[in-house]
Amino acid sequence: MVQPNNDFLSAPELDYDGFIAALREHFGCFSPARGTNIFAGRVRPRRVFGFAAVDLACNTVRVDRTKLDIRRDDMEYYFVVAQLTGGSTIIQNDRVVNAAAGELVLLDSTRPVTFVGVRRAQWLGLQVPRQNLVSHLGFEPQGGTCGRGQGQAARILSQLALDPVGNVEPAVASADDYMRLVIYHLLGALFAPPVQSRAPTPSR
Numbered sequence: 001m002v003q004p005n006n007d008f009l010s011a012p013e014l015d016y017d018g019f020i021a022a023l024r025e026h027f028g029c030f031s032p033a034r035g036t037n038i039f040a041g042r043v044r045p046r047r048v049f050g051f052a053a054v055d056l057a058c059n060t061v062r063v064d065r066t067k068l069d070i071r072r073d074d075m076e077y078y079f080v081v082a083q084l085t086g087g088s089t090i091i092q093n094d095r096v097v098n099a100a101a102g103e104l105v106l107l108d109s110t111r112p113v114t115f116v117g118v119r120r121a122q123w124l125g126l127q128v129p130r131q132n133l134v135s136h137l138g139f140e141p142q143g144g145t146c147g148r149g150q151g152q153a154a155r156i157l158s159q160l161a162l163d164p165v166g167n168v169e170p171a172v173a174s175a176d177d178y179m180r181l182v183i184y185h186l187l188g189a190l191f192a193p194p195v196q197s198r199a200p201t202p203s204r
Contacts, residue, residue, distance in 0.1 A: 108143025
């Protein structure tokens with residue numbers, strides 16, 4: 001199982017308004033539930049081979065990205081969400097994913113999404129330009145899809161995203177370009193639709 005980066009614990013603790021503002025600035029508009037407890041959350045923005053990314057956690061029971069949130073930021077991205085600790089239920093496009101630690105879920109920024117049971121969860125979120133991914137893969141992935149069944153690809157992608165080397169300016173200008181291609185290929189391995197088996201040709 002991929003371990004979260006302990007440096008995240010040094011990120012400042014945010015109140016409700018601070019958490020929403022930090023997410024909006026670095027990742028997009030989301031609406032956490034206020035709940036009955038004092039809200040506390042952390043958001044740590046960074047870059048992963050040129051992609052925007054955040055480490056995040058909060059102590060609420062539910063986080064939504066609503067239609068109003070979508071209109072507010074008008075983003076055209078896919079979010080690749082890696083569940084680092086705990087477990088949560090993620091709902092998008094009528095798909096319900098019960099994500100455990102180590103699993104990756106692909107989400108569409110243009111569609112509402114709900115996270116439930118997030119109080120003890122920590123995530124890494126990777127922001128991938130929508131049209132670039134669709135163009136590279138040759139198909140339009142559906143949000144709310146879990147990358148199960150491709151354990152090796154999930155482990156490699158998570159490790160690349162969590163490795164501090166991904167935040168360092170490359171010595172060669174084109175290095176990030178090649179690493180972005182690696183990430184696109186891994187996303188294809190994780191979220192490509194299943195190949196339809198061909199019916200056998202009738203014998204004459």
